[in-house]
Amino acid sequence: MVQRLDYLKESPSQTAGPYVHIGTNPNWVEITGVWNGDLGLVLVGPDTKGERILVTGRIFDGLGKPLNDALVEIWQADADGLHNSPEEKRGRADPHFAGWGRQPTHRETGEFRFETVKPGRVPYVDGRPMAPHITVYIVARGINIGLHTRLYFADEAAANAECPVLNRIEHPARRETLVARRGEEGGLPVYTFDVHLQGHHETVFFDV
Amino acid sequence: MSDHKGSYFQRDRDWHPPAYTPDYKTSVLRAPRQALLSLDNTISEMTGPVFGHDVLGPRDDDLITNWAKTGDAIGQRIVVHGRVLDENGRGLPGVLLEFWQANAGGRYRHHKETYHAALDPNFGGCGRAITAQDGSYRFRTIKPGAYPWPNRVNDWRPAHIHFSVFGHAFAQRLVTQMYFEGDPMIWQCPIVGTIPDKRAVEQLIAALDRQNTTHMDALAYKFDIVLRGRRSTLFENRMEGN
Ligand SMILES: [Fe+2]
Numbered sequence: 001m002v003q004r005l006d007y008l009k010e011s012p013s014q015t016a017g018p019y020v021h022i023g024t025n026p027n028w029v030e031i032t033g034v035w036n037g038d039l040g041l042v043l044v045g046p047d048t049k050g051e052r053i054l055v056t057g058r059i060f061d062g063l064g065k066p067l068n069d070a071l072v073e074i075w076q077a078d079a080d081g082l083h084n085s086p087e088e089k090r091g092r093a094d095p096h097f098a099g100w101g102r103q104p105t106h107r108e109t110g111e112f113r114f115e116t117v118k119p120g121r122v123p124y125v126d127g128r129p130m131a132p133h134i135t136v137y138i139v140a141r142g143i144n145i146g147l148h149t150r151l152y153f154a155d156e157a158a159a160n161a162e163c164p165v166l167n168r169i170e171h172p173a174r175r176e177t178l179v180a181r182r183g184e185e186g187g188l189p190v191y192t193f194d195v196h197l198q199g200h201h202e203t204v205f206f207d208v
Numbered sequence: 209m210s211d212h213k214g215s216y217f218q219r220d221r222d223w224h225p226p227a228y229t230p231d232y233k234t235s236v237l238r239a240p241r242q243a244l245l246s247l248d249n250t251i252s253e254m255t256g257p258v259f260g261h262d263v264l265g266p267r268d269d270d271l272i273t274n275w276a277k278t279g280d281a282i283g284q285r286i287v288v289h290g291r292v293l294d295e296n297g298r299g300l301p302g303v304l305l306e307f308w309q310a311n312a313g314g315r316y317r318h319h320k321e322t323y324h325a326a327l328d329p330n331f332g333g334c335g336r337a338i339t340a341q342d343g344s345y346r347f348r349t350i351k352p353g354a355y356p357w358p359n360r361v362n363d364w365r366p367a368h369i370h371f372s373v374f375g376h377a378f379a380q381r382l383v384t385q386m387y388f389e390g391d392p393m394i395w396q397c398p399i400v401g402t403i404p405d406k407r408a409v410e411q412l413i414a415a416l417d418r419q420n421t422t423h424m425d426a427l428a429y430k431f432d433i434v435l436r437g438r439r440s441t442l443f444e445n446r447m448e449g450n
Contacts, residue, residue, distance in 0.1 A: 006297065007217075007295045007297075007437060008294075008295045008296075008297055008434045008437070009220065009223055009295065009407075009408070009411065009434060010217075010219065010220065010223065010224075010295060010435060010436050011382060011384050011411055011412065011433050011434045011435070012223055012224050012225065012384065012403050012408040012409070012411060012412065013224045013225060013382060013383060013384055014370075014383070014384045014399060014400075014402075014403075014412070015232075015235075015383075015399060015402075016370065016372070016383045017370060017399075018318070018320050019308065019316045019320070019321070019370075020308070020370070020372075020383075021318065022308040022316060022317065022318055022332075022334050023306045023307055023333075023334050023335075023370055023372055024306055024308075024372060026332065026334045029317070029319060030317075030319075031275065031317055031332040031333065031334060033275070034265065034267075034268070034274050034275055034332055034334055035263075035264075035265045035268060035336070036265070039263065061237040061238050062236070062237040062238070063237055065237075067238070073381075075255075075256065075257065075378045076252075077252070083251065083252075084257070085255035085256055085257065086258055086376070087254055087255040087256065087376055087377055088251070088255050090251075098257065099257065100256075100257035107319075122250065122251050122252055123250075124250055125215075125248045125250055130252075133252070135252050135253065135378060137378070137381060139383050140238065141234050141238075142232070142234030142236075142237070142238035142239075143227070143235070143238055143239075144224070144225035144226065144227055144229060144232070144239075144402050145224050145225060145227065146381060146382075146383055147240065150252075165247060165250070168245060168247070169245060174242075197237070197238050197239070197240055198237065198238075198240065198241055202240060202241065202242050203240075204242070204245050205240050205242075205244050205245070206244060206245050206246075206247045207218075207219060207221070207244035207245065207246045207247065208247050208249060208253045208378075208379050
């Protein structure tokens with residue numbers, strides 16, 4: 001006999017289901033007055049530092065149909081590469097930037113949309129800088145365990161080329177699934193990040 | 209070795225449901241088919257949003273009254289309580305829990321709901337809590353009903369409460385469901401059945417807790433939630449080394 005390791009097991013995941021919005025965005029499903037506003041709708045305010053950007057996209061199933069019942073969360077560093085989190089030990093992040101956002105995908109179009117700032121660079125575990133990125137987390141009916149991925153920026157080609165995480169992806173074509181294309185909307189840069197759950201363009205998802 | 213200090217334990221993907229589970233039909237077109245990219249925890253995943261008590265309203269932890277219009281919600285009154293722990297067995301303070309559920313008849317207040325059971329005009333179905341210093345939480349609600357759902361023609365969900373959990377790091381983010389001790393329908397449900405190991409399912413079944421009932425008010429169920437644990441070496445050391 002040896003001594004016993006007494007670690008607990010992580011609680012297993014279950015799907016968020018079709019009614020996830022009742023718990024996360026009750027005002028969006030007309031359950032109003034329980035709390036003031038749904039969390040995560042606004043990331044930036046008038047005093048937030050950094051370049052304003054829009055981030056938008058859709059999540060496609062294996063037949064190319066956008067999910068109109070999903071929930072998307074983003075988590076990112078501020079313009080200087082610091083996170084608004086007690087676990088951030090490198091400095092104090094911009095107090096006017098939440099860094100976390102959450103949106104249901106649109107009931108008809110399946111689109112999600114965040115107004116945020118372009119994040120600064122954050123070091124990898126060995127200290128090399130990663131390219132600017134936004135962590136994306138997706139739950140929905142039919143997804144048994146939440147999906148983690150990352151949005152990178154098409155206009156950061158040099159940083160992307162040396163990003164230690166992007167370079168972990170064996171096939172260059174698959175790296176491209178994480179790069180949001182840049183456009184413009186109402187004077188703001190808009191980055192479109194379409195997520196493909198299956199198929200030739202299946203997005204790279206992470207086991208973080 | 210300094211690369212890995214303080215990172216989170218690798219997620220046991222054999223304990224969680226896999227993505228592709230054909231008995232739960234919606235997963236067939238929504239399950240990624242490629243291997244996940246395994247990634248050492250970086251600062252992007254080892255940090256996460258934290259929510260203060262200022263986000264909570266006074267009745268977020270009482271679903272019996274938080275959407276009441278003319279009186280209390282109808283149904284078996286229950287208290288759900290427990291602790292949020294990590295895999296090291298430590299209570300985790302400051303964890304935001306969001307929960308949602310059907311009413312006592314099994315009906316959700318949602319535009320996509322098609323079940324015939326009646327809406328309860330006094331029941332919304334959402335609540336929130338933030339764990340105390342020892343990881344404990346508590347809320348009051350009514351026991352949700354079972355409901356049929358479009359999968360195979362005669363599939364019913366066992367009574368359950370959905371939970372969304374924010375730990376201290378985005379790597380700990382978890383969405384799951386709580387079931388009730390003694391419910392035979394747990395073992396007939398294709399969504400429960402996505403979890404391969406019976407012991408893992410049992411981890412989601414709340415125990416009837418007669419020691420914590422509220423006199424002449426509510427039964428109690430105890431439900432502990434475990435989030436990923438973390439290597440014991442301090443994160444700060446790693447940063448000093450950089
Ligand atoms: Fe449900």
